[in-house]
Amino acid sequence: MAHTGRLxxxxxxxxxxxxxxxxGVVFYYPVATVFAEALLVGGRLTVDPLVSVLADPFYxxxxxxxxxxxxxxxxxxxxxxxAGFPSVDFxxxxxTAYQAALSTVASVALGLPGAYVLARFDFRGRETxxxxxxxxxxxxxxxxxxxxxxxxxxxxxxNDLLGTVGLxxxxxxxxxxxxxxxxxxxxxxxxxxxxxxAWESVDRQQIESARAIGAxxxxxxxxxVIPVIRPALLTAAVLTFxxxxxxxxIVLALGTLELATVEVWIYARVQALDLTEAATLATLETVxxxxxxxxYLRYESRQRATTGAGxxxxxxxxxxxxxxxxxxxxxxxxxxxxxxxxxxLGPLVSLLIESVTAPDGSFTTAYYEFLLAQQASTAVxxxxxxxxxxxxxxxxxxxxxLAVPMGVVVALLAIRGGRxxxxxxTVLSAPLAVSxxxxxxxxxxxxxxxxxxxxxxxxATGRVVIVLAHAAAAYPFVTxxxxxxxxxxxxxxxxxxxxxxxxxxxxxxxxxxxxxAGAVLAGAAFAFAISVGEFDSTVLLAEGTDSYTMPVxxxxxxxxxxxxxxxxxxxxxxxxxxAITALSFVxxxxxxxxxxx
Amino acid sequence: xxxxxxxxxxxxxxxxxxxxxxxxxVDDGTTTPGRATIDGTPGxxxxxxxxxxxxxxxxxxxxxxxxxxxxxxxxxVEFTTPSNGVNQYIQRKQSGASIDADLFVGINxxxxxxxxxxxxxxxxxxSRDVLDRASALDPDLEIDPEGRAIPYDTGYxxxxxxxxxxxxxxxxxxxxxxxxxxxxxxxxxxxxxPGQAFLLxxxxxxxxxxxLDYWESLVDNGVTILDDWQPAYDAYSNEEAPMVVxxxxxxxxxxxxxxxxxxxxxxxxxxxxxxxETMARFADTDTPALARLFMDFVLQPDxxxxxxxxxxxxxxVTDAQLDETFAELAHEPPETVTxxxxxxxxxxxxxxxxxxxxxxGN
Numbered sequence: 001m002a003h004t005g006r007l008x009x010x011x012x013x014x015x016x017x018x019x020x021x022x023x024g025v026v027f028y029y030p031v032a033t034v035f036a037e038a039l040l041v042g043g044r045l046t047v048d049p050l051v052s053v054l055a056d057p058f059y060x061x062x063x064x065x066x067x068x069x070x071x072x073x074x075x076x077x078x079x080x081x082x083a084g085f086p087s088v089d090f091x092x093x094x095x096t097a098y099q100a101a102l103s104t105v106a107s108v109a110l111g112l113p114g115a116y117v118l119a120r121f122d123f124r125g126r127e128t129x130x131x132x133x134x135x136x137x138x139x140x141x142x143x144x145x146x147x148x149x150x151x152x153x154x155x156x157x158x159n160d161l162l163g164t165v166g167l168x169x170x171x172x173x174x175x176x177x178x179x180x181x182x183x184x185x186x187x188x189x190x191x192x193x194x195x196x197x198a199w200e201s202v203d204r205q206q207i208e209s210a211r212a213i214g215a216x217x218x219x220x221x222x223x224x225v226i227p228v229i230r231p232a233l234l235t236a237a238v239l240t241f242x243x244x245x246x247x248x249x250i251v252l253a254l255g256t257l258e259l260a261t262v263e264v265w266i267y268a269r270v271q272a273l274d275l276t277e278a279a280t281l282a283t284l285e286t287v288x289x290x291x292x293x294x295x296y297l298r299y300e301s302r303q304r305a306t307t308g309a310g311x312x313x314x315x316x317x318x319x320x321x322x323x324x325x326x327x328x329x330x331x332x333x334x335x336x337x338x339x340x341x342x343x344x345l346g347p348l349v350s351l352l353i354e355s356v357t358a359p360d361g362s363f364t365t366a367y368y369e370f371l372l373a374q375q376a377s378t379a380v381x382x383x384x385x386x387x388x389x390x391x392x393x394x395x396x397x398x399x400x401x402l403a404v405p406m407g408v409v410v411a412l413l414a415i416r417g418g419r420x421x422x423x424x425x426t427v428l429s430a431p432l433a434v435s436x437x438x439x440x441x442x443x444x445x446x447x448x449x450x451x452x453x454x455x456x457x458x459x460a461t462g463r464v465v466i467v468l469a470h471a472a473a474a475y476p477f478v479t480x481x482x483x484x485x486x487x488x489x490x491x492x493x494x495x496x497x498x499x500x501x502x503x504x505x506x507x508x509x510x511x512x513x514x515x516x517a518g519a520v521l522a523g524a525a526f527a528f529a530i531s532v533g534e535f536d537s538t539v540l541l542a543e544g545t546d547s548y549t550m551p552v553x554x555x556x557x558x559x560x561x562x563x564x565x566x567x568x569x570x571x572x573x574x575x576x577x578x579a580i581t582a583l584s585f586v587x588x589x590x591x592x593x594x595x596x597x
Numbered sequence: 598x599x600x601x602x603x604x605x606x607x608x609x610x611x612x613x614x615x616x617x618x619x620x621x622x623v624d625d626g627t628t629t630p631g632r633a634t635i636d637g638t639p640g641x642x643x644x645x646x647x648x649x650x651x652x653x654x655x656x657x658x659x660x661x662x663x664x665x666x667x668x669x670x671x672x673x674v675e676f677t678t679p680s681n682g683v684n685q686y687i688q689r690k691q692s693g694a695s696i697d698a699d700l701f702v703g704i705n706x707x708x709x710x711x712x713x714x715x716x717x718x719x720x721x722x723x724s725r726d727v728l729d730r731a732s733a734l735d736p737d738l739e740i741d742p743e744g745r746a747i748p749y750d751t752g753y754x755x756x757x758x759x760x761x762x763x764x765x766x767x768x769x770x771x772x773x774x775x776x777x778x779x780x781x782x783x784x785x786x787x788x789x790x791p792g793q794a795f796l797l798x799x800x801x802x803x804x805x806x807x808x809l810d811y812w813e814s815l816v817d818n819g820v821t822i823l824d825d826w827q828p829a830y831d832a833y834s835n836e837e838a839p840m841v842v843x844x845x846x847x848x849x850x851x852x853x854x855x856x857x858x859x860x861x862x863x864x865x866x867x868x869x870x871x872x873x874e875t876m877a878r879f880a881d882t883d884t885p886a887l888a889r890l891f892m893d894f895v896l897q898p899d900x901x902x903x904x905x906x907x908x909x910x911x912x913x914v915t916d917a918q919l920d921e922t923f924a925e926l927a928h929e930p931p932e933t934v935t936x937x938x939x940x941x942x943x944x945x946x947x948x949x950x951x952x953x954x955x956x957x958g959n
Contacts, residue, residue: 058954058957058958142827142828149831149835156835173832173837252824253824253825256822257785257822258822258956268950271684272711272787272946273684374654379652379653379654379655380662380675381652381653381656444681445688449688449689450694457694539680556650559650559827560653561650561850562655565830565847566831567827
């Protein structure tokens with residue numbers, strides 16, 4: 001017994017060490033080699049590149065005065081006031097933050113009603129729909145672009161539909177609005193899934209107690225429900241902001257170069273091998289993102305609510321016969337359903353239609369035959385669909401198995417309290433806040449080219465490293481879904497278990513982890529999604545065509561001209577990817593749901 | 598039991614990480630490959646680095662591999678397709694990592710300029726003087742003053758337009774006309790080859806001092822700048838605009854029997870911008886003679902015809918054997934424009950950056 005106790009006490013430190021080792025090797029070290037380009041010149045620490053970026057009005061707009069000419073600021077402000085407050089330009093960083101803020105608002109607006117409907121109403125297929133909410137999250141951007149173009153283009157499905165009711169046509173491509181909409185397409189599911197999970201953990205007893213002492217339903221909602229869903233909602237909003245702040249292909253392909261973000265510039269600088277400026281821009285981007293995450297974590301730690309242990313209030317039926325038409329909430333839900341159909345289903349269905357439509361508009365199965373032909377081909381350099389599917393599933397499962405314990409371990413560290421733990425979690429959230437281009441570059445330099453140690457050049461690529469890199473990218477999602485739920489747990493449950501003789505570890509695994517099972521499951525689904533959707537690192541670490549994933553194969557089909565210069569083969573592969581990931585999410589939730597009970 | 602599983606899962610990460618590693622001794626890399634000739638029958642492995650659409654079923658790359666291996670049965674051709682192209686090798690050289698290829702296929706003029714600008718020693722070996730087929734090359738396509746990068750095909754950047762919607766613009770100034778408002782889709786010169794070629798073409802036409810003003814007017818007239826060729830061409834195919842910057846070989850994809858209304862090729866100022874694709878031997882190759890043999894093979898008249906047709910580009914030699922249909926559908930511009938290596942050196946980055954800053958700053 002004493003032996004077991006010691007072993008168990010060693011488990012958490014060992015798990016922490018292993019977690020840090022993994023992310024140290026496949027994330028911090030590679031990324032550090034890139035950031036060093038911004039901060040070290042000829043081996044010496046310098047702020048020159050940083051200053052030159054900050055002092056460049058192209059990047060920072062009026063804020064460049066802060067660096068270039070701080071003494072002139074009061075005069076500049078007076079001038080601005082006397083000119084009648086003309087609009088102020090904050091340069092590339094300003095525009096990037098602006099479009100990210102708009103995208104966040106849009107994602108919350110589109111995602112929150114979904115969380116409400118999923119958490120509070122019962123209807124046929126609710127469970128499946130809940131599992132499928134994350135599907136947009138894994139779509140390669142080229143497919144989102146194809147889907148949006150086919151849905152919202154001049155000759156797209158949306159204009160066809162508007163035409164049937166005598167409206168339109170509208171031209172939304174190449175505007176900020178469509179970029180924001182595409183960002184919402186990606187990130188509203190994040191809001192829906194995270195908030196629905198939290199909403200489902202609202203304790204029925206607490207609401208009933210509040211009502212029993214005379215609180216109105218509104219009061220009970222504000223006092224009991226809001227504190228439970230607020231951390232999840234803010235987490236989702238912060239993540240959405242950080243992601244859309246680093247957005248890149250969507251912006252260029254749907255918005256044109258005029259709507260470029262900082263990430264577009266990082267990519268261009270990397271292409272030109274101007275790594276110093278690329279690294280400087282990326283450093284600033286990361287500092288801003290991590291700063292935001294830190295502020296948020298401090299706020300969250302002060303807002304922690306007790307949640308999640310009791311039974312959720314029963315769901316109401318969404319459809320109640322003819323009475324449905326007399327219920328304002330249900331009618332609003334129906335209206336929301338229409339919006340969802342246009343924004344989410346529209347592009348996905350358009351993608352499906354594109355995959356069976358020839359350039360002249362006729363029906364074709366040529367693109368699926370192309371996939372079969374690729375599968376049968378023996379030519380070198382052919383990316384065959386089946387191995388890519390199996391690899392994606394394998395890496396996804398591996399990532400899930402690795403990222404869930406890693407994320408839970410970090411969540412445990414994070415909820416211990418104290419300012420240090422906020423800072424620790426911020427630093428450990430870095431995989432969310434570093435540009436994918438920089439991570440790719442770091443992995444290329446540190447792993448593919450290798451690192452010289454003791455006269456030997458160590459390189460590491462292939463399947464295992466791909467899974468490790470995916471896990472490093474995915475575990476912060478697990479942490480971010482699990483930490484707020486874990487932090488909100490009533491410590492009495494743990495104390496009760498321990499007083500009954502359970503060890504600390506036993507109490508954690510059997511009691512606490514089960515109580516936050518919904519959050520762990522959501523984190524697991526996101527970990528899988530991150531792995532399946534990942535492209536930048538995978539394409540570098542994959543050795544030859546054998547370890548390719550679905551997005552990598554799809555990218556190859558984008559460049560394949562054997563059926564002419566169209567995206568048909570890519571849309572067919574995209575449809576396969578959609579089907580496989582949709583099935584996977586349902587399977588993850590079903591399997592996880594069994595553990596949850 | 599559960600506890601142990603937990604331990605094992607966490608531990609597996611670090612053990613497996615080691616399993617994926619490899620270590621090799623770092624050598625100082627001072628070997629200099631000479632201009633070896635092949636004694637007897639050529640044999641061994643030739644490692645060709647290229648872009649990914651050069652390989653796979655029915656591609657020029659696979660044709661060359663089969664034909665070369667058939668002619669020299671003891672030789673194996675292996676392809677490697679790094680996702681960041683020639684930058685991969687520039688960076689490898691910079692960091693002292695080994696160059697795991699003998700030949701790179703698919704270098705543009707600005708790639709060569711960038712490689713030379715980044716490295717003290719040349720990444721590539723001189724080839725022109727040792728090639729039997731050098732005299733057959735179209736002199737207009739020879740971009741490298743040092744004879745390292747040898748052209749194997751070329752594209753001409755032009756407009757592809759819908760003749761049922763517009764007439765082809767005859768001059769660059771025509772594009773500023775209200776008739777062409779919102780009519781043109783092009784690509785970001787920072788990351789797209791045809792996009793950069795189109796930008797360079799406007800610099801050639803309007804001069805270093807005039808191109809930014811010209812682009813300001815072009816933006817005012819509603820030009821759409823997308824990230825890359827494929828999304829731009831896809832937008833054009835979806836009838837988002839009646840004109841796109843593309844290649845003059847466009848009709849080859851569709852064939853003479855197809856309706857070519859939307860596949861008309863327009864040469865602004867009766868010109869097209871030539872974008873030759875070249876190949877070069879790595880300075881670190883240990884089979885320079887075999888690599889040279891392969892380059893000569895690629896330049897043979899029959900293989901040149903195959904490369905051109907499979908890559909949907911024009912051949913780089915004057916005596917290529919081309920299919921008649923191809924010659925009919927692939928349009929060659931009356932006059933070609935291209936910036937030389939010397940003109941791009943020290944300029945291309947600045948031109949592109951100034952341009953992009955102006956577009957975004959608008």
